Amino acid sequence: MELSRRDFLKFSGVATAGGLAAAKMLEAQPVSAESLDLELSKPIGEVPTICCYCGVGCGAIAAADADKVINIEGDPDHPINQGSLCSKGQALAQMRTVNGKDNPNRLTKPLYRAPYSTEWEVIEDWDTALDMIADRIKKTRDETWLDKIDVGGTSYTVNRTDGIAEFGGGELDNEECYLLAKMARALGLVYLEHCARI
């Protein structure tokens, strides 16, 4: 269809008038712009804490909803880990107490498994468990004590036991490790290891 200059101006005028009329009608309609009434806060408390699994001492943020830990994440403001956590740190929620209640999966009493037994027995108090440990250390040390050893016909004083080894845990701090190593050497132990080395 061919448009003359006069037709073009006529159609343009009609279209513009129609657009203005539609805009006028829209302008006349009141529009409601209310926001939804959403709850913006939840009963979640965030508390900074320190991972207890090893001597690195990473910072974490624990979030609890009522008496349940629902999230653990690295503390980005902590100078040591700067927001990161290893897999053990990320599993912290499995063992923390929350609002004074023990996690039901957390061990709170020492366990004992007798030689050749497949069952663990609960020992009711730590004094009993420590006495059992002390008795076994004394017995094993007495039975395996070496004053001297012979090397190529020459006798050397060693004053040690090869019957006991000490295994340190990553939860121990520097001072605890120092004291434990001192105690082990004083008892004549020569095999000292640590979980971080195996």
Ligand code: SF4
């Ligand atoms: S166990 Fe992992 S998260 Fe916990 S302090 Fe050690 S390195 Fe950090």
